[in-house]
Amino acid sequence: MKVNIPPIKSQGIKTKLVPWIASIVPSDFEGLWIEPFMGTGVVAFNIAPKNALLCDTNPHLINFYAAIASGEITSEIVRHYLTIEGVKLLKKGEAHYYEIRDRFNKEHQPLDFLFLNRAGFNGMIRFNKKGGFNIPFCRKPQRFAPAYITKIVNQVEHTVKLLKVKPFNFKCQSYENTIRTGNNNDIIYCDPPYVDRHVDYYNGWDENHEQTLYDELCVTKSKFILSTWHHNDYRENKYINSIWKRFNILTREHFYHVGGHEKNRNPMIEAIITNYDISLNEHQKPKKRKQLMLLETKHST
Ligand SMILES: C[S@@+](CC[C@H](N)C(=O)[O-])C[C@H]1O[C@@H](n2cnc3c(N)ncnc32)[C@H](O)[C@@H]1O
The missing domain is CATH 3.40.50.150 (Vaccinia Virus protein VP39)
Known part of the structure; x- marks a missing residue:
């Protein structure tokens, strides 16, 4: 399989x-x-x-997939977002990771959650006592190279296609x-x-x-x-x-x-x-x- x-x-x-x-x-x-x-x-x-x-x-997992199911997040949107944020990460290094982490902990945007999940240490998900995402940077400013972005975009696209034909319901x-x-x-x-x-x-x-x-x-x-x-x-x-x-x-x-x-x-x-x-x-x-x-x-x- x-x-x-x-x-x-x-x-x-x-x-x-x-x-x-x-x-x-x-x-x-x-x-x-x-x-x-x-x-x-x-x-x-x-x-x-x-x-x-x-x-x-965990509302962030639910929000991410609910946003794919509703069409709010598409593979094109993910490619565009990761390309822009990836360039900033390359220029500013870990300061940019922590900027996105602060922004995510205030605004809880699903795309920022994806960014942190893919640029954080070992792809871990962990939240502190106040519910703030607290995984440190993976220390790879070149993280979002074109091939890696394409890999993530393909994973999103697969989920988009699945959720278009299956009436899956996401609930926190x-x-x-x-x-x-x-x-x-x-x-x-x-x-x-x-x-x-x-x-x-x-x-x-x-x-x-x-x-x-x-x-x-x-x-x-x-x-x-x-x-x-x-x-x-x-x-x-x-x-x-x-x-x-x-x-x-x-x-x-x-x-x-x-x-x-x-x-x-x-x-x-x-x-x-x-x-x-x-x-x-x-x-x-x-x-x-x-x-x-x-x-x-x-x-x-
Ligand atoms: C071991 S993980 C599930 C992993 C999943 N099967 C996978 O392959 O990705 C356990 C999940 O349970 C969730 N969780 C923890 N306490 C919960 C609760 N009281 N009710 C519902 N979900 C809970 C966590 O947020 C976490 O996503």
């Missing part, structure tokens, strides 16, 4: 897990694809269901409300922050949040797919055994890069938890089912 990268990136982006997630979506799925934790949108944009409700508490709201909208034929894909990790203004997540998520998913009429971590070399995700154990748990190894050096590759066992048994999915085509068996190890906890 060719996975398209969306125009916005983040440290929690699930690009590498998309084929796995796609492989457990029933092939006859026709309902609403619901994401309470949309993030960069990479999962929904690649699954490309008929219809989707994509939500997040907390996960409880989003999950409650799910009906019988829908699938809720949940990718919540991990407890005690990456904590920032929009990403606080603790045991109570995890418990509420469980309570909501226990009573939903929809199918759900939940992404989380199972264990790494040092720790286990204790919520797998304490909270999630009554559901189906699938695991798979994934490598996280910490600090950008190959030698710092840390294997992490990812988990996918579902409230439906994918091995009993009659609608799965035989070939797809075979691929699934190769891809996944059913974890018995």
Whole structure:
């Protein structure tokens, strides 16, 4: 499966897990694809269901994609904007990055959010206690070279084309409300922050949040797919055994890069938890089912 990268990136982006997630979506799925934790949108944009409700508490992610969906942001507008700001960045260096960061923190313009996301350190998204974007400059004043602008423009164009034909709805709201909208034929894909990790203004997540998520998913009429971590070399995700154990748990190894050096590759066992048994999915085509068996190890906890 060719996975398209969306125009916005983040440290929690699930690009590498998309084929796995796609492989457990029933092939006859026709309902609403619901994401309470949309993030960069990479999962929904690649699954490309008929219809989707994509939500997040970070308004900047929602505003960016809502602006693409409404036609306020087009690939031509992005090219024009990045070309102009890229020239200024080359001339003024990091002072220009921080000027845009200050402007974004006052005016919250989606194009400035894209600029910061692509010129900030490691493509990270992080907000301070007051909700201000606080990622430092990537220290590359030549960041917006023509080839890089074209790459981003193509990513925007892909999203523009998708959102022209798919009536996807973007909403800034907390996960409880989003999950409650799910009906019988829908699938809720949940990718919540991990407890005690990456904590920032929009990403606080603790045991109570995890418990509420469980309570909501226990009573939903929809199918759900939940992404989380199972264990790494040092720790286990204790919520797998304490909270999630009554559901189906699938695991798979994934490598996280910490600090950008190959030698710092840390294997992490990812988990996918579902409230439906994918091995009993009659609608799965035989070939797809075979691929699934190769891809996944059913974890018995
Ligand atoms: C791990 S990221 C999702 C990543 C996404 N699947 C992707 O591949 O880009 C978690 C997301 O949850 C959002 N979030 C945090 N707390 C939330 C809450 N209470 N309700 C809804 N969204 C929340 C964050 O803003 C963040 O975008």
